[in-house]
Amino acid sequence: MKNFYLIILSFLIISCGGGSEESKLPDITITTSSSEAKDAYLESMKLYDLRRQVSVEKRKSLLNKAIALDPDFLLAKATLYSFLGTEFNNAALKNVYEEREKVSDMEAKIIEFLYNDRTNPNPEVSSYNITMLTDEYPELWRLWYWSGLHKSYNPGEVYDAIDDLETALEINPDHFGSKLMLMAKHLQFGPFGNTLPAGEIDLDYLKTMVDDVEENHADNSYTHIVVGNYYRTLSQFDKAIDSYNKLEGYQNENERNLTMSNHYRALANTFKGDFDEAAKFFRRNFDYGGNVFGVYNFFPQLYLFKNDFDAAIDLLQEFDETIISSGLPAQEELNLVVGINRLKFLCYAHSQLEEESLQHIELTREAQINVINLRKNRLTENEYNNQINFTNYVNESFLIWHDILFGNYAEAKSKLLSYEKSSKKIERPDNMHNYYVLNALVELNLGNPEKSIEFFNMTNKFNGIGQVPLNDDYYTYFKGLALVAAGKKDEGQELFKEIASKNFYGIQSALVRNLATSQL
């Protein structure tokens, strides 16, 4: 009975809303006693759809405001701790999940979806949750959008994601978030999920969408990033940089526009081959103290693109010394320490400095354990143990990779025996990916390309467990080499072309992009 009143209340609140075209469309139920809390919630959702990368603090503040205004606002709490939010706290999310019967049936199902997305390693479960919701409420664009958003991150559901996003756009034709996610199927940029396979990228469709956002969302600063990234993909770097320059004009909207502008100009200049100019833009952000994550993670990669491991190590050394005085929250600082040590391992290993390589594998593991311990009180015991086990598994992966990078193939083979068992214990559908890739690398290096291809074919190139960069371009490059070595030159060349034509930052691309180009 209580639920019934709550539903009536929330419908009343929604029906009282006015304003934009979007707000006139049917939407989800939002159970709250405070209309101000509901407004804050919807504003945070809008910011997420418009430009999630630069609105983290604002969204965090809006969601916290909504919860402060209505401490029983379960949907706001679930959102805050989910992929739509800004916080990581599975223990709090679990509490919300257990209380979900207090809100409407629709909201309870949304909470279940958000909970499973965050806590269940099998993405099929949360996909099922959101699909049930869109089946039940096909008139609600937001559910279609969330469904498309969620499925965009599962390589096996990219086509379903496109269908769902198109449905969202049919209902809400001016929705920037849906347009962005649809473009991201044809244009690689940022954390927007998986792109379509290379052969299915449609640049004409992309141009239509780019024209659409330029025309209808010109006031949104993020539009200039989208347009810039489009030109970057076409290797028209000066046009891309022109577009990124425009972001500087939006500093009154958000000061991060300046640092984002610097960041994107740094990336475009890297691909252009103007490494000094790229370094200048990264250095600006470093000195300004903005976009710290971008600087610490991407600046060293510039030197990997340049194949200059010594310079990358020098820069990482500088970061090591300055990170303590950066004033970052402990969690962020530790995450950066993990990243710095992981990058150092890659640099040392590719420079053939064995002792240093091993040392930084261990430092990466230690830093990761510290990260987990820091958030221990926000994890259930099971989650804590799983994360520790996962860290050890990542460490095992690095040690085998280290052996391969140093030509110790017999040692790598021997470690792979126990690694197979460790991999099977990881509760993920793609838990064997790294095992297959490492085997494929060993066989390729031992001169057995056919056997290597067999291993490569056992996995999907998009899969791969985070923290171990053995997927994407890195994987593709070695698969290309194996194909060429096995006499399948054309197939191999196709893969090299794919890597060489991709203007996208990432550790995998940074390591092999130039090498792939040289194979063409």
Added chain:
Amino acid sequence: MVKRYYFLLFLIVSGSIHSQSNLNFNKIKIPEISTNETKSLFIDINGFNWISTDEGLNRFDGIKNTVFRSNPFDNKTISNNISKSVFQVNNKGVFVSTSSGLDYFDYKSLEFKRIESKSSPTSHYYYENYLFIPTEDEGLFIYEINKDSIIDDLKFDPRNPLSISSSNFSDSQNDNILMSLFNGDSTLWIGTSNGLNRYNLNTGSNKRFYSNELENSIPSNFIYDIYSYDSLIFIGTDKGIATINKYDNSITRLPFFLNKKVLPLDCTRFGAPITK
């Protein structure tokens, strides 16, 4: 097939033992030698004795000894006081291996020239106008003598399965580099401290050979010596000898030498494979 090679080895052993029977030794005192702890001696085409030591390189002409020492501010001096060995490939000068790199002493200018090898040479292999120099940890470089330039630098690259199996070579290796002209291909056999390589100089492609538990693999990854005879390449390792058929790359381990450390394989010089 294997019996045939044992017979061949036997013949070479007999001949070589005979030729080594009349060696004479004299004790020579070198005046003002840099140190009595010598590393190697080489007599060049002009009869000079080059004595390598940890404290400089000595050139003894029979009466007078000249010590060459390194000066970090003068690149026309020897690159390091720790000289390892001297060798010669023409009548214009001698090459000197030091713990830092490779130098060339020119008879005309009486000066050293440093060749940028980045790491200490462990041996050398001379073929026509080219010097193949394996180094301790910077791979193998190919030096074109007439042009006085390094034309290639072969290293292990973790991102290139066609690169050579290791950049590390050891002083304890002997003739671990060998040029083999076979079936129109110029093949360079490269024995490293971690694997053997068949490097095609025409195409730049490389095939690695590693030891594993199978009988048709090389006995060990530490290669001491490589020797060519007919269609076979003999590989001496620290765990025995194997042959590689140049036609099909098939490998056969020679059971007699199994688990024996095989040092020089060149039977024409040493009589028989030296084992430990």
